[in-house]
Amino acid sequence: MNTKLFENEYAKFWIKDQILFFEYKADLVIDLAAAQRIVADRIQFQHEVAYPIFCDIRGVVNFDKAARDYLAQSGSVLTKAVGFLVHQKVTQTIATFYVNINKPTVPTQLFEDKSAALAFLSNYI
Numbered sequence: 001m002n003t004k005l006f007e008n009e010y011a012k013f014w015i016k017d018q019i020l021f022f023e024y025k026a027d028l029v030i031d032l033a034a035a036q037r038i039v040a041d042r043i044q045f046q047h048e049v050a051y052p053i054f055c056d057i058r059g060v061v062n063f064d065k066a067a068r069d070y071l072a073q074s075g076s077v078l079t080k081a082v083g084f085l086v087h088q089k090v091t092q093t094i095a096t097f098y099v100n101i102n103k104p105t106v107p108t109q110l111f112e113d114k115s116a117a118l119a120f121l122s123n124y125i
Contacts, residue, residue: 052121083117
């Protein structure tokens with residue numbers, strides 16, 4: 001089942017096969033205000049239904065500390081699990097820091113391969 005695409009200035013997201021796909025736009029620096037907007041838009045888009053989330057963060061250059069803290073806590077609302085798709089060393093470093101230091105409240109893993117990330121998330125459908 002496919003759902004319409006939602007897009008704001010930071011990301012686009014859609015639901016396919018009971019997984020929410022979330023793709024950040026290129027060359028982003030995420031601060032607290034951006035993180036709050038991203039989470040609010042995602043929650044509204046989900047209509048109170050929790051999903052495993054495939055999150056492509058390859059476009060993000062940096063998340064500031066306040067944004068990381070906010071995403072680790074409030075960003076987990078209505079999520080069953082998160083699979084981050086990473087590819088650049090910088091992105092992988094940011095994501096590893098987020099997972100290990102900010103300790104998100106749902107199962108969260110990093111992947112360089114989309115298929116592996118989707119296999120992980122399929123356990124939470």
